[in-house]
Amino acid sequence: MYPSINLEKDKKLAEIFGIILGDGNLSKNGNTITIKLNIIKEPRYVNYVMALSREIFKKNPNIQNLPNNQAIQLRINSKELVRKLVLLGLQKGDKVKNQVGVPEWIKINRDFCKGCLKGLLDTDGSIFPVISEKTIKMNFKNNSKPLVNDFKYMCEILDIRVSKIIEGITDSFRDKKFKFYKVHIGAKDQVAKFLYLVKPMKWEYRWRNINIIFKQKGLSIEDAFKYKLEKELRYFPQKLIENLRINSKDFF
Template sequence: MLELSKYNRIRFHKEGVQTKFILKARKTLNLTELELSRKLKLCRRTITDWTKERVTISQIGANKISSLAKISIPKGYDIIDWKEHWRKAGRVGAMTRFVRCGRVCIDEKYRKMKWNEWWRNVGQYKKPPPGFQSLVKIKIPRKSKLLAEFIGILLGDGNISPYYISITLSSKEKEYIKYICKIIEKLFRVVPKIFKHKEKKAVTIVVNRKQLVDFCQEVGFKKGNKVSNQVDIPQWIKKSKMYSYECIRGLIDTDGCFFFHNYIVNGKKYFYFKIAFTSASIPLRLSVKKILINSGFGVRMSKAGKGKGGDVRIDGGFYVKKYIKEIGSHNKKHLDKIEKWRVAPNGKVAVC
């Protein structure tokens, strides 16, 4: 596309001459505004602005229109040197900024230092100007089973940014997405937003509340990358078996899997229904393992592979049943697999 607007401009002495010139060319060529823009390889908006005389027409643009329509450019105009125009515009802009803001520092480090000094001493205590949106408050929940489950969900598939929290799930988990939204509304009295990803089959639940970010930090979270921060279950949850169960349910409902493992040894087939929780955070895996062992579960932990997190597994059928009975799941994806396993003869059916 030709960037005609960057060249020298034509300023006609009389108002309306530029408009008549373009309209005459369109009539001669029998072209719409859009068709003319395509002929000139320009954006339609540029032709509109020239026709309405919002901006002056470029010299090369006027010459091309004249050549296409075989009409002459109207007389009575001045050529504006575009480089000189930018120099003048720059001087006007600089003067306007100086009048409004005073001297502008060109030393970026010094400017930032002085700004931080101003913020500490003055800025943070100033009231926001009229119309400026103040901090939107949320309900601050007490420690509860529901809050413990929410924290497990956030530890599993969540992320905490400076001004919002987000939870990303598969777009197939529709029922579970609704369930998480209900938890957020009940705990914080905030209606989350749901964003669908165009390029992948995923959905992100987002809550834009700075106060919620602050609250999450208060209960034991860190902002940023969970792997780099090596996140862990907050102490107040680990001290309570009831809260620990709720948190683990949230973790396994998001970052866990119920699967059917079958293999052959010495020609004999073996079938087992298992549960696995995967995470790249070592403290988180160790905490899940410790809570489950202390609660009477048979658990083993595999080592992390290259670029992958390790997992905590519940292998034995007795312990899988114990998990389903005592902890359970709120994710329909897992509940459907559990139901298939329950109704299968001897539990021997592939569910993953």
């Protein structure tokens, strides 16, 4: 008998599902959960995921350094935990071959969608400034089409407009090429809505650097969310900027 592990369906579990679907894996033999992260570029996020894993799984992840000196793997060895995650909708083995997607219990709940979107964006998404357009844009890219479809679907559940899915081919990796799928969020108010509702850690860690980039061009991060012919910010851009003012004394 394995020791009992209780996993409650909630927003935090949905987030760790997003993290595993993005940068994690359940081993084919059912023994191990791994999550691959960049310790050089995102050390704070590594600590965040370790703490979240301990909170949810009640286990301390082991840290394995990978050969490229930037990535690490968080590893949790537990057949019972893998079994529970599979029962909740994750799949063992190669995520690309399996063309994984988001479990239904997440997609039918708005709060769970927010948690899962947070995990997905923080692992396989990007938030970046486009100075020439005085804006900030986002994308999500993955080699599993169902997962990108589900990202788009969950955004739409939150009334966030997302582009059509774009397909392409990745650069060669070990003499193999893979098809990728990608969606964009580009409208100023839609980017602000995603950032305000989902609250990805990637935004928490990077908005200050993005603000510096705008300031170097004589702009501010507020300009990134303001429409050219409108004097006032729309609802979600205003809420996002207000949140930064309240929680970040160094914003202005």
